[in-house]
Amino acid sequence: xxxxxxxxxxxxxxxxxxxxxxxxxxxxxxxxxxxxxxxxxxxxxxxxxxxxxxxxxxxxxxxxxxxxxxxxxxxxxxxxxxxxxxxxxxxxxxxxxxxxxxxxxxxxxxxxxxxxxxxxxxxxxxxxxxxxxxxxxxxxxxxxxxxxxxxxxxxxxxxxxxxxxxxxxxxxxxxxxxxxxxxxxxxxxxxxxxxxxxxxxxxxxxxxxxxxxxxxxxxxxxxxxxxxxxxxxxxxxxxxxxxxxxxxxxxxxxxxxxxxxxxxxxxxxxxxxxxxxxxxxxxxxxxxxxxxxxxxxxxxxxxxxxxxxxxxxxxxxxxxxxxxxxxxxxxxxxxxxxxxxxxxxxxxxxxxxxxxx
Amino acid sequence: xxxxxxxxxxxxxxxxxxxxxxxxxxxxxxxxxxxxxxxxxxxxxxxxxxxxxxxxxxxxxxxxxxxxxxxxxxxxxxxxxxxxxxxxxxxxxxxxxxxxxxxxxxxxxxxxxxxxxxxxxxxxxxxxxxxxxxxxxxxxxxxxxxxxxxxxxxxxxxxxxxxxxxxxxx
Numbered sequence: 242x243x244x245x246x247x248x249x250x251x252x253x254x255x256x257x258x259x260x261x262x263x264x265x266x267x268x269x270x271x272x273x274x275x276x277x278x279x280x281x282x283x284x285x286x287x288x289x290x291x292x293x294x295x296x297x298x299x300x301x302x303x304x305x306x307x308x309x310x311x312x313x314x315x316x317x318x319x320x321x322x323x324x325x326x327x328x329x330x331x332x333x334x335x336x337x338x339x340x341x342x343x344x345x346x347x348x349x350x351x352x353x354x355x356x357x358x359x360x361x362x363x364x365x366x367x368x369x370x371x372x373x374x375x376x377x378x379x380x381x382x383x384x385x386x387x388x389x390x391x392x393x394x395x396x397x398x399x400x401x402x403x404x405x406x407x408x409x410x411x412x413x414x415x416x417x418x419x420x421x422x423x424x425x426x427x428x429x430x431x432x433x434x435x436x437x438x439x440x441x442x443x444x445x446x447x448x449x450x451x452x453x454x455x456x457x458x459x460x461x462x463x464x465x466x467x468x469x470x471x472x473x474x475x476x477x478x479x480x481x482x483x484x485x486x487x488x489x490x491x492x493x494x495x496x497x498x499x500x501x502x503x504x505x506x507x508x509x510x511x512x513x514x515x516x517x518x519x520x521x522x523x524x525x526x527x528x529x530x531x532x533x534x535x536x537x538x539x540x541x542x543x544x545x546x547x548x549x550x551x552x553x554x555x556x557x558x559x560x561x562x563x564x565x566x567x568x569x570x571x572x573x574x575x576x577x578x579x580x581x582x583x584x585x586x587x588x589x590x591x592x593x594x595x596x597x598x
Numbered sequence: 599x600x601x602x603x604x605x606x607x608x609x610x611x612x613x614x615x616x617x618x619x620x621x622x623x624x625x626x627x628x629x630x631x632x633x634x635x636x637x638x639x640x641x642x643x644x645x646x647x648x649x650x651x652x653x654x655x656x657x658x659x660x661x662x663x664x665x666x667x668x669x670x671x672x673x674x675x676x677x678x679x680x681x682x683x684x685x686x687x688x689x690x691x692x693x694x695x696x697x698x699x700x701x702x703x704x705x706x707x708x709x710x711x712x713x714x715x716x717x718x719x720x721x722x723x724x725x726x727x728x729x730x731x732x733x734x735x736x737x738x739x740x741x742x743x744x745x746x747x748x749x750x751x752x753x754x755x756x757x758x759x760x761x762x763x764x765x766x767x768x
Contacts, residue, residue, distance in 0.1 A: 248748030256732050259743065284754040291708045291757060292727045294626035298636055300618050307614060307643050452717030 244274055250281045396428055400477070403427040407473035412490050412579065414477075415596030418589040421487045425477035432472045432494070439465045444515065456514045479583070488583035488593065495578040548587075552594045561587045570594045606647045613656045614643055620657065621664045624728045628668035628712060628720075630705050638667045658738035661730060665721040672713040704761055711760035715753055722746060723753035 245253075245264040253260050253268060268274040397403045400411040406429040441455075441463035448455035474493025550559045550570065557572035560582075568590045569582030581594045621642060625635035642663045651659045712720050718739060725735045726746070735750075736743040 246744075246748060247751045248744055248746070250747075251751035251754075252732060252747040259732055281751060281754075284751070284758045287761065288723065288754040288757050289727055291704070291761065292627040292724065294623060294630065294632075294635075296619070296622055296626045296632050296635065298619055298622040298632065298639075300615055303618050303622075303636060303639065304611060304614055307640055307647075308611075310640060310644060450716075452715075452719060452721075 244271065244277075247277065247281070250274065250277045251285070253278060254282050254285050395430070396426055399427060403429045403475040403477075407431070407475045409473060409475050409492055409494070409577070411475055411477065412492055412597040414488075414490060414593055415598060416592075417479075418488065418583070418585055418593060421479050421583070421585075423479065425479045425488075425490075428476045428478065430472055430474050430493075439463060448515070456511070459511055462511055488581070488585065490579075490581050490593070490597070492577060492579045495573050495576050550587075550591055552591070557591075557594070559587050559591065607649070609653055610643070610647045613646070613653065613660075617657050617660050618643075620728065621660050624661050624664040624724055625668040627724050627728060628665060628672060628709075630709060634671065635668070638664055638671065642667055655737075658730070658734055661725055661728065662721060662738045665724045666717070668724075669712065669717065669720055672709055707761055708757070711757050714760075715756055719749050719753035719756070722749040723757070726750050 245260075245268060249260055249264055250268065253265065257265065268278060397406055400413070403409075403411050411427070439458070439462055441458045444458070445455045472493050474491060476489055476491035479488040546561055548559050548561075550557045552570065552572050555572050555574045557570050559568065559570045561568040567583065568585050568587045569580055570587070570590045571578065571580040572594075573579075579594075579597070581590045581597075583590060583593075585593075618639060621639045622632070622635045625638035625642075626632055629635050629638070642660055645663065646656065646660055649659075712724075715723070718741075722735055722739060722741070725738065726732075730738070732743045732746045735741070735746045739746075739749075741749065
């Protein structure tokens with residue numbers, strides 16, 4: 242008879258009852274298979290030692306932590322401190338920088354993020370863990386990303402120069418919050434636009450490399466194009482002694498996305514099904530308005546909490562770092578997205594936002 | 599924060615108490631650190647709490663989620679190198695048995711090798727060594743029980759090559 246497969250030999254090592262009698266009998270009398278079995282045993286023992294992890298976690302302590310974390314998700318204001326101090330310090334800065342990068346359309350990295358293929362009329366936070374953020378699929382694995390217009394973000398002399406460079410009225414801050422003083426530095430950036438061309442072949446390769454099988458692409462998606470545009474944008478930045486942004490006020494033409502050929506929702510649902518996106522995040526994204534007018538703003542759930550507010554009658558999203566060090570408020574009105582962020586409290590950024598002229 | 603605040607499933611505590619040690623064990627096999635493994639377990643149970651996974655499939659779902667999340671942590675570079683040191687000092691891994699075979703340096707190779715394995719192989723390997731049966735691994739990964747052996751075998755072979763290659767390069 243034919244030799245049993247390596248997989249069968251492997252199962253014989255630790256689950257022999259799962260192996261057919263005929264295979265067992267063959268192996269017992271076959272020098273080739275006995276040798277294969279010995280190799281499988283040796284590798285299994287080595288792997289067992291390499292992966293040895295005899296942990297006896299404290300279930301009560303674990304449950305205590307989880308039962309506190311669950312309400313924290315619903316009511317971020319009661320967020321407890323976690324021991325990840327370094328991460329706490331770092332991540333909100335990244336989050337705020339991310340908001341500003343989004344607003345000013347800074348860089349091809351933003352263009353490569355497919356989350357932005359939404360025409361923006363409102364902003365909705367999506368809770369994702371920072372691991373998910375890192376793991377969000379880079380679109381370059383699924384096709385070509387061509388940056389058509391570079392935003393060329395640069396520092397300009399003053400508000401007038403920023404307005405001239407971008408055509409956007411620069412928001413003027415009424416009263417500066419406590420601890421923020423002096424004059425801001427102004428940054429201006431032009432329009433960013435990028436075209437993403439979906440490639441079923443590249444997507445399948447990326448999936449295979451991750452050990453996943455790609456779901457079949459809907460007809461017409463292969464070669465389909467998505468154009469992302471964002472900006473121009475402008476930001477006024479007050480720095481602080483700590484190096485964290487003291488206060489940032491930014492405004493930009495909100496991102497828009499268009500697709501060619503394939504209906505937008507078909508393409509979106511397929512993109513959502515690509516390997517690498519956690520199911521929960523995908524289902525949250527699917528729940529966004531069918532007309533594609535919402536920009537989901539990914540929020541690293543462990544470090545940043547979000548809540549709703551209004552600024553001059555417009556719904557706004559308030560983001561606060563769980564350690565209370567940083568806060569931001571973001572809203573969209575008439576296709577213009579504005580953000581106020583800084584090492585401030587939520588009340589302070591809201592106060593600045595509502596006082597903008 | 600969640601789009602469905604308050605929608606935590608009623609059986610969360612029951613499932614948590616039954617499955618927590620296993621879920622931490624799965625993540626610890628990937629990460630080599632109990633602290634990190636517990637962080638991963640928390641993350642996984644939070645997702646589970648908001649999911650509608652049938653209770654009968656909870657253990658498999660949680661184990662797979664723990665393996666994926668832990669592997670994501672490995673790949674994201676989010677881990678702190680110091681954690682590895684702590685693990686080597688006996689934070690999680692019993693110093694007596696495994697240490698005779700696998701040195702701290704080799705532990706790093708193990709983590710690196712896991713991160714490089716095709717995802718399905720890595721998950722199957724970790725689940726099998728976490729005590730899931732072939733049938734459970736097959737169900738959790740939508741494989742046939744026959745191909746679980748093949749997948750695990752390939753993963754173990756790759757792991758051995760990785761560790762031996764390293765040993766012979768010294």
